[in-house]
Amino acid sequence: MQLFIETLLSGLALGLVYSVIALGYTMVYGVLELINFAHSEIFMFGGIVGVELLLGVLTKTTWHPLLQLVFALIVGAAASGVLAVTVERVAYRPLRLRGAPRLVPLISAIGMSLFLQDIVRLVESLFGNFNRPFPSYIKGDEPDFFAITHPLVSGATISNTTLTIFVVGAIMLAGLTYFVNYTKTGRAIRAVAQDQSTSSLMGINVNNIITVTFLLGGALGGVAGVLYALKFGTLNPYSGFLPGLKAFTAAVLGGIGSIPGAMLGGVVLGLLEQLAAQYISSSYKDIIAFGLLILILIFRPSGLLGRKVSEKV
């Protein structure tokens, strides 16, 4: 029972991280029908910026570890948001304005993904090793703040790391849901996702809304990057690939283009993966999780919360 509860908690934390990354894929797909393959590197970039900031600056302060983390989250989010907007400007917008066929920006996205990996790798080789452990907050006799655990039922415990991921992840999901559904800009994002030319007839500057979408999706990716580093300890320039792929899968599982779908898909994938690792085999966890995903998609090809038919007008 203890093991089961702890596996669920760990799976949920992992799933929330996937959800937050998956939102970036699904939002961009929603407005542009483009799979932003560079999103995995945008995620990795924010995480590395956050970790380096912690190691280089924040751990030298006397701030509470939580405050340090919040600061790293904000800066990581900003870094990833700006990077995502830049990627859109440089790699996607010029193609869009020239009316390139759909496959072309997809290739451009893959190129961007590889390019960003190598740029980060290059910067790393010039300025030192990025593959550094997430700081452990040991000061004197105090234990690492994020390693502190709290007892739950049946002898199960929950760590501050897991709790932090729950809280930050939930704030991200709730905040984005509110923004998209109840603000003017959020409404415009939904309108642009449905019909760009009519949106412009309504006075919406479609390019600005696309920028906002990349900014938000990117910032969420940066937050996820820092959380991922907190959970798994390190990030390197190639760390974006696998979680990125899984988050993209989560977005498809939930129904690509659907925001609640990405959230649900991430959580389902995280739980499946942890349960498979715990109870079947940790080396086959991905095969098991992805096998189940394929099964689900066979029965629900448009994803758990996806629309039956795409009604792009």
Add this chain to the structure above:
Amino acid sequence: MTAKPSEVMLELKNVNTFYGQIHALKGISFTVNKGEIVTLIGGNGAGKTTTLRTISSLKTPKTGEVIYKGKALHTTPTHDIVKLGMAHVPEGRRIFPRLTIRENLEIGAFSINGKDVIEERIQNGYKIFPRLKEREKQLGGTLSGGEQQMLAFARALMIDPEMILLDEPSMGLSPLFVETIFDSIRALNAAGKTILLVEQNALMALGIANRGYVLQTGEIVLSGTGSDLAQNDEVRKKYLGED
């Protein structure tokens, strides 16, 4: 319906618009005066929709000018044209299917600020089309064709436009509904709004228009007052289905 004929609201000067190699508008020129209803009639593929899309900058003309209230629209991005007081109800209505009725109206007010004004205009739309109020929380995609046309109208009115471009508002509607829609066009015009109406239903359109232009494969082949055109033999033969 008595317009001051002098004050020009919209003028197209020798407009040429292309889709790739297809020369869709071949040197179109016409004017719409303030307070008028002007109709553009013509068969399928004549270039009516292209004309409206060119006015709204959804399509950039290769040569020629579109002047509205002294401003060049052909160099103004679409999203800024609304701010000049021009609304465009596109062909096929283009309701946002996954926004609610109310959200569709709120999106119509995207370019204006002020909660109170927006709320007042939403309520005004509901007054004109009470059916929309009943369905306020329903998704746009669930409305019938006629209801979607009402919503498209109400959405266009959210900016309290001076001029409205209407692309085949009667398309696919039952005769009774067509009457309702034409009544509201008349009412809008009586309320001082200038209207450019594209229609295949030439008889009805000429019936309410001050003036009309007949478009044929990208060229204006005839023009005149609504009643003159309705009497014209060629128009009667081609567009009113008489032999």
